Amino acid sequence: xxxxxxxxxxxxxxxxxxxxxxxxxxxxxxxxxxxxxxxxxxxxxxxxxxxxxxxxxxxxxxxxxxxxxxxxxxxxxxxxxxxxxxxxxxxxxxxxxxxxxxxxxxxxxxx
Amino acid sequence: xxxxxxxxxxxxxxxxxxxxxxxxxxxxxxxxxxxxxxxxxxxxxxxxxxxxxxxxxxxxxxxxxxxxxxxxxxxxxxxxxxxxxxxxxxxxxxxxxxxxxxxxxxxxxxxxxx
Numbered sequence: 001x002x003x004x005x006x007x008x009x010x011x012x013x014x015x016x017x018x019x020x021x022x023x024x025x026x027x028x029x030x031x032x033x034x035x036x037x038x039x040x041x042x043x044x045x046x047x048x049x050x051x052x053x054x055x056x057x058x059x060x061x062x063x064x065x066x067x068x069x070x071x072x073x074x075x076x077x078x079x080x081x082x083x084x085x086x087x088x089x090x091x092x093x094x095x096x097x098x099x100x101x102x103x104x105x106x107x108x109x110x111x
Numbered sequence: 112x113x114x115x116x117x118x119x120x121x122x123x124x125x126x127x128x129x130x131x132x133x134x135x136x137x138x139x140x141x142x143x144x145x146x147x148x149x150x151x152x153x154x155x156x157x158x159x160x161x162x163x164x165x166x167x168x169x170x171x172x173x174x175x176x177x178x179x180x181x182x183x184x185x186x187x188x189x190x191x192x193x194x195x196x197x198x199x200x201x202x203x204x205x206x207x208x209x210x211x212x213x214x215x216x217x218x219x220x221x222x223x224x225x
Binding site: 030031033035040041042043044045048050088090092094095096098099100101102103104 | 115211217
């Protein structure tokens, strides 16, 4: 069964606005990863955060992890039309176990 | 450096036919896996392998077979296709012995079973 659940399922914003997506998971994890999927394409890794980290940045991306609440959030600042895609969180229980993916958030950024 | 290569990109099968989805990676990754993606279901793990000669089942293994004879290749076999296997299939690889690594995905195979 799905380990992670993203929220919201779909998000539509204007270009320049910030987009926030949330992921909740069920069991203890070693790391949590976020991936992006453009329509009809394979997934591309965005960022990995370990269980002993609380926040991580990469360019316009900011990821937080709250292990006490078993949740993570992905913030995309100053969104662009090119950020339109589906975003998935994936959890890794021990550091080298198969990734378990959530159902994803569909982000639409309107120019 | 090609990364993860999947073939074919599209396939239509008749119920009961068999076929093999090919996956190859050139990053010398120990770990390879197959996922299927259905609308509203996200990605579900079918089978995975942590090295040549080692395979294991994921969440939805029924109707699929795999083998891993080389580090580079991890084919997925459908022995008798069913309409329920209509889906988009993704192959992914990761470094394994070094922990906390990202997965690299192929571009997917869109399979329709009629």
